[in-house]
Amino acid sequence: MSPTIMIVDDAAFMRMMLKDILTKNGFTVVGEAENGVAALKKYMGLQPDLTIMDITMPEMDGLQALKEIRKRDPKARIIMCSAMGQQSMVIEAIQSGAKDFVVKPFQAERVCEAVAKALK
Amino acid sequence: MSQTDNKNMGVDLKEFLDFYLLDSHEQIERLGAGLLQLEKEGGNIGLINDLFRSAHSLKGASGTMGFTPIVAMTHAAEDLLDRLRQGKMDVSLEIIDILLAVTDSVKGMLTQVEQRLEITLGYEDLVSSMKEIIKREKNPVTQANQQSVREIETEEAWEDDFQLRDFSLDESESAKLNNARIMGYGAYQVDVKLAPKTLMKAVRAVMATQRLEGMGSVIKCVPSIEDLEIGNVESFSLLVLCDQPIATMSRELLEITELVAVDIHPYLSGIGVAEETTMSTTRVVETPVSTQKAVIEPKKLGADAAVLPEGIPNGEGNVPVHTIRVDTARMDNLINLVGEMVITRTRLVQIGSDLKAQYQTDDMVTNLNEANLYLGRLMNDLQESVMRLRMVAIGTVFGRFPRLVRDLAKKTGKMIELVLKGEDTELDKTVVEVIGDPLMHLIRNSVDHGIESPEERLASGKSEHGTITLDAYHDGNHIAILIADDGAGLDLDKIRKIAVAKGLIGESEALPESEIANLIFLPGFSTADKVTDISGRGVGMDVVKKALSNLGGIVDITTRLGKGTTFTIRLPLTLAIIQALLVEVGDEVYAVPLTSVFETLLVNRADIKTVGGLPMVRLRGNTLPLISLLQKFDLPSPNTPSSEVFVVVVGFGDEVLGLIVDELRGQQEVVIKSLGNLLNNLPGIAGATILGDGKVTLILDIGSLLQDVLVTRK
Numbered sequence: 001m002s003p004t005i006m007i008v009d010d011a012a013f014m015r016m017m018l019k020d021i022l023t024k025n026g027f028t029v030v031g032e033a034e035n036g037v038a039a040l041k042k043y044m045g046l047q048p049d050l051t052i053m054d055i056t057m058p059e060m061d062g063l064q065a066l067k068e069i070r071k072r073d074p075k076a077r078i079i080m081c082s083a084m085g086q087q088s089m090v091i092e093a094i095q096s097g098a099k100d101f102v103v104k105p106f107q108a109e110r111v112c113e114a115v116a117k118a119l120k
Numbered sequence: 121m122s123q124t125d126n127k128n129m130g131v132d133l134k135e136f137l138d139f140y141l142l143d144s145h146e147q148i149e150r151l152g153a154g155l156l157q158l159e160k161e162g163g164n165i166g167l168i169n170d171l172f173r174s175a176h177s178l179k180g181a182s183g184t185m186g187f188t189p190i191v192a193m194t195h196a197a198e199d200l201l202d203r204l205r206q207g208k209m210d211v212s213l214e215i216i217d218i219l220l221a222v223t224d225s226v227k228g229m230l231t232q233v234e235q236r237l238e239i240t241l242g243y244e245d246l247v248s249s250m251k252e253i254i255k256r257e258k259n260p261v262t263q264a265n266q267q268s269v270r271e272i273e274t275e276e277a278w279e280d281d282f283q284l285r286d287f288s289l290d291e292s293e294s295a296k297l298n299n300a301r302i303m304g305y306g307a308y309q310v311d312v313k314l315a316p317k318t319l320m321k322a323v324r325a326v327m328a329t330q331r332l333e334g335m336g337s338v339i340k341c342v343p344s345i346e347d348l349e350i351g352n353v354e355s356f357s358l359l360v361l362c363d364q365p366i367a368t369m370s371r372e373l374l375e376i377t378e379l380v381a382v383d384i385h386p387y388l389s390g391i392g393v394a395e396e397t398t399m400s401t402t403r404v405v406e407t408p409v410s411t412q413k414a415v416i417e418p419k420k421l422g423a424d425a426a427v428l429p430e431g432i433p434n435g436e437g438n439v440p441v442h443t444i445r446v447d448t449a450r451m452d453n454l455i456n457l458v459g460e461m462v463i464t465r466t467r468l469v470q471i472g473s474d475l476k477a478q479y480q481t482d483d484m485v486t487n488l489n490e491a492n493l494y495l496g497r498l499m500n501d502l503q504e505s506v507m508r509l510r511m512v513a514i515g516t517v518f519g520r521f522p523r524l525v526r527d528l529a530k531k532t533g534k535m536i537e538l539v540l541k542g543e544d545t546e547l548d549k550t551v552v553e554v555i556g557d558p559l560m561h562l563i564r565n566s567v568d569h570g571i572e573s574p575e576e577r578l579a580s581g582k583s584e585h586g587t588i589t590l591d592a593y594h595d596g597n598h599i600a601i602l603i604a605d606d607g608a609g610l611d612l613d614k615i616r617k618i619a620v621a622k623g624l625i626g627e628s629e630a631l632p633e634s635e636i637a638n639l640i641f642l643p644g645f646s647t648a649d650k651v652t653d654i655s656g657r658g659v660g661m662d663v664v665k666k667a668l669s670n671l672g673g674i675v676d677i678t679t680r681l682g683k684g685t686t687f688t689i690r691l692p693l694t695l696a697i698i699q700a701l702l703v704e705v706g707d708e709v710y711a712v713p714l715t716s717v718f719e720t721l722l723v724n725r726a727d728i729k730t731v732g733g734l735p736m737v738r739l740r741g742n743t744l745p746l747i748s749l750l751q752k753f754d755l756p757s758p759n760t761p762s763s764e765v766f767v768v769v770v771g772f773g774d775e776v777l778g779l780i781v782d783e784l785r786g787q788q789e790v791v792i793k794s795l796g797n798l799l800n801n802l803p804g805i806a807g808a809t810i811l812g813d814g815k816v817t818l819i820l821d822i823g824s825l826l827q828d829v830l831v832t833r834k
Contacts, residue, residue: 082320087349090323094330100377103319114377 003119004030006046008039008062009054009081014104018052021108027115036060036068043069043076050119052102054081055089063093070097077118137233140185142445144230147174147181149519152223156522159216163366165205165306165386171219172201178226189243190229196250197222207366207385209257218249220523284387285309285357287340293359296339297387300361305336306386308366310358312373313381322349324378325356331372336362359387448549451509458506459791463810465499466789468492512552514592514601515543520556521563521590528567535574535585536567542592547599551671551691555601558664562603562687563588565661570607570685580682582606595690598673598715598772604686610679612636619645637677641665669823672713672806674772690772692716698792700809700819702785703768706755709817710781711790711809712768716822718776720784721767728780734829737767737778744769745829746778752804752825758782770822777826792819803828 005027007018012034019029031046033039035057043051051069055062062080069076080093080101090101099118102111151174158167179194197219203209225246229239289297297307312328314321322345329338339359341348348356362369366384373382472489479485518540529536547555571577571586578584591602612633619625619639631639639645643662668675673691692698692715700711701720721739728735728746735746746767750757767778792807799805806821 084319087320087322090320091326094323094327100327101320101323110377117375117377120375 002026002028003049004028004046005115006031006033006039006042006048006051008033008036008051008057008065010034010057011054014054014081017106018111021106021111022115025108025112025115036062036065039065040068044072049077050115051076051078052081052115053078055086055093056083063089063096066093066098067096079114079118136185140181141230141234144178144181144226147178148223148226148230150174151178152220152523153519155216155219155223156526158211159213161365163211164363165308165366166363168201168205168211172198172205175201187229187233187239189239189241190226192247193222193226193243196247199254200250203254203257205386206388209254215253218246218253222246222250285311285342285359287342287357287359289340289359293339296337297359297361300337305361305363307388308360308362308369308384309387310360310369310373311355311383311385312358312379313355313383315378315380316354318354318378320349321354321356322346324376325358327376328358328373328379331376332358332360332362332369335364335369335372336360446509455506455510458502459793462499462503462789462791465492465495466811468495507548508546510549511546512549513543514545514547514552514555514599515540517552517556517559518543518590518592521560524560524563525567525588528564532567533573534567534571536571537585537587538563539587539589540591541589545592545594545599547592547691551599554667554671555689555691558667558689559590559601559603561661561664563590566603566605566607566685570605570609572608576608599691601689601691602686603689604684606684609681609683609685610637610640610677611681612679615639634678637679640677641675665827669821669827672821672823674775674823674826676775698790698819700788700790701768702788702811702817703749703766703779703781704783704785705749705753705781706758708753708755709785709811709815710749711788711817711819712770712779713806713819713822714787716770716772718769718771721769721778722764723767723780725761725763725765735780739769739778744776744778746780747825747829748780750780750782771826772823775826777822777829779820779825790817790819 005022007015007022007029009015009018015032015034019032022029030048031042033042037059039051039053040060053062053065057065060068066078066080069078074097076097078098080090080098081104082090082101083104090098093101100114102114151171154167154171154174158164158171161167175194175198179191179198182190182194200209200215200219204211204215209215225241225243228241229243232239232241287293301307310328310332312325314324318324325341325345325348329341332338337360339361342357342359343351343353360369369384370382373379468488469492472485472492475482475485476489521540522538525536525538566588571588572580572582574584577586587606589602589604591604593600616625616631616636616639619636619642620627622645624639624642624645625631641661641664645661665675668689668691671691673689676688676690677685678688679685692713699714701714701717703710703712723737728737730736731743735748736743737746738744744767749755762782766781766784768781768784769776769778771777788811790809790811793809804821804825806819808816808818811817
């Protein structure tokens with residue numbers, strides 16, 4: 001059974017791109033969410049092996065969602081997605097338990113490398 | 121000694137020889153034990169530093185004494201260790217083996233020195249081998265191919281071009297560094313290389329710091345996190361304190377994505393690299409615009425560096441044990457004197473009670489007896505303290521066994537783990553000195569005949585690794601030492617057949633299982649099909665038993681075929697002053713060590729039966745074998761044998777024996793005096809003592825009496 005991944009990003013285009021990269025590399029995308037609140041809800045239901053989460057989102061941003069998810073599941077594996085200029089938020093995410101991060105625009109290899117390592 | 125006579129301008133080095141030998145032996149032991157530990161752990165900087173210092177000390181002392189061969193070897197070893205501690209070379213099996221060979225060689229040389237001989241052992245080969253290894257290291261490509269004890273995953277792209285970074289530590293950072301060093305932590309410079317075009321390099325640095333904080337402490341990052349982000353550099357260096365091996369740190373860091381290479385070196389600023397550091401830090405003083413604090417400090421660091429090298433205390437966490445060295449001759453003298461005091465006190469007691477019998481109510485007599493009583497208590501305390509002076513932890517003997525087992529295991533191709541327990545158990549020093557050889561023989565036996573080869577073990581469902589356990593503990597008034605293995609066990613049928621074949625027992629003789637095992641202690645017995653050089657020549661086991669019974673002890677075997685064998689050695693605790701039961705046999709008085717006495721019985725002669733030619737009596741449902749001391753010691757029998765006799769039941773553990781005596785005289789403290797070289801090996805006699813009335817009394821050796829009766833002979 002290939003590892004299950006949940007993609008969280010407010011931009012549908014981003015979600016599509018990520019889904020494409022991941023599926024082509026043997027991972028299974030089991031769910032998508034467009035903000036932190038939805039992510040939280042879906043996470044508890046789906047229990048994915050890994051979550052890729054964008055930082056800037058409406059309703060509840062990625063950093064907040066990360067903290068909330070990890071509160072409920074301390075073993076949650078989450079990789080942050082960030083744009084340039086959000087370094088301090090990424091640092092905070094890492095310090096709050098995010099396993100890794102990737103910077104937009106993506107390079108497929110970097111994404112897969114991060115996912116593979118986080119799943120180990 | 122010709123080697124030292126001409127050196128050192130008139131200072132008589134002979135005076136220092138004993139001191140040098142003591143010290144050097146200690147250093148060599150430390151070196152040996154440390155190397156074995158290093159083999160298990162890999163790149164532990166604190167440990168390698170200790171080894172380096174030991175080699176260095178040895179070199180210095182030997183140089184002063186003029187022992188050139190030792191200097192040559194320790195110098196080459198020191199060079200090797202220096203490179204290891206600077207991270208210029210990795211610890212490898214080859215290096216460990218050669219350094220162990222060096223310790224062996226130096227030990228041999230020290231023995232020659234001790235015997236006031238010239239040092240004749242060769243050393244050139246070892247020295248050139250070590251130089252070879254160092255030369256080889258200079259070529260980094262070959263180094264990557266060497267078999268390492270722990271392999272560091274470093275990408276080939278990272279050049280082995282280590283440059284010490286200037287971390288520009290401020291005062292608090294330097295203090296942290298020095299404190300950690302003193303406590304034995306390793307300080308490392310961790311150079312991290314990031315993938316090209318890594319974005320958010322600062323976050324990668326944070327991740328690296330995060331991982332390292334999990335196993336130590338990160339003092340500083342250079343360039344700073346902010347500078348890392350602004351600048352173009354794709355690498356950074358961390359100053360880290362850690363007590364984990366380098367390999368562990370590397371592995372952790374390389375799990376971070378976008379980290380392509382990790383290079384870790386010990387950070388030795390302040391130890392021998394002082395010049396570089398002071399120079400680079402003075403450059404920093406010049407730059408006024410700096411986000412780094414307290415630039416004046418570096419000068420101080422440089423000054424401190426001059427003081428640090430020799431001042432760094434031994435960072436291995438040694439608890440200073442307050443001990444002094446005492447000449448053993450002095451100690452023996454003290455013990456002798458105390459012994460004489462005990463005897464004299466006994467005389468006083470005798471006189472006191474004689475006086476009491478004659479002048480019952482005389483005040484002076486009463487006072488005398490009171491004083492005697494008090495004196496008795498003092499003597500007990502004094503005795504106990506003095507006996508404890510002679511006690512040495514058995515760990516000192518156990519110390520050489522890990523190396524022995526390692527070498528033997530390698531030789532026989534078996535995988536063996538040695539577990540040591542009870543190293544703190546204390547024994548009389550004379551026992552400790554003699555017990556090493558018998559123990560070594562039993563361990564060799566376990567390795568050679570006990571533990572099976574890894575293939576055999578796997579085939580019978582056991583783990584590949586065989587375990588030999590050595591344990592020592594106090595058991596009542598004895599010391600028990602166990603050598604247990606989880607190997608093949610003894611084949612009792614085979615043993616029995618061989619004993620019959622060698623004529624050691626009769627073919628139809630029925631022996632209980634426990635005694636069949638003991639047959640291997642008979643001289644000339646050996647079940648080895650071929651003679652290996654480790655054991656199996658058929659002279660070993662009986663020598664072991666003899667050595668142990670000389671100490672007043674016995675050895676017992678329990679074994680299960682396919683499961684393993686356990687040798688249990690029992691030794692009396694002290695050898696010099698004991699409590700004894702005095703008995704009369706005919707006209708003679710003998711002393712029986714009270715620690716071996718279980719009970720005394722009054723037995724009717726009629727109840728003594730003879731079974732198989734040996735007298736015995738029934739005791740609570742069991743048969744108690746008896747020995748008549750009258751017969752044993754060939755004493756003239758009294759004219760009118762009484763209808764009743766006393767039987768003193770003696771023994772160790774499960775082996776018991778009854779001694780037939782005529783009278784019981786009572787309990788008394790007795791100082792064992794050796795009978796001297798001529799009379800040392802009398803069967804059944806452990807020594808002699810002088811009683812309160814001045815009479816010389818022989819002390820029985822219970823171990824040897826047990827041996828006579830219980831090991832079946834034809």
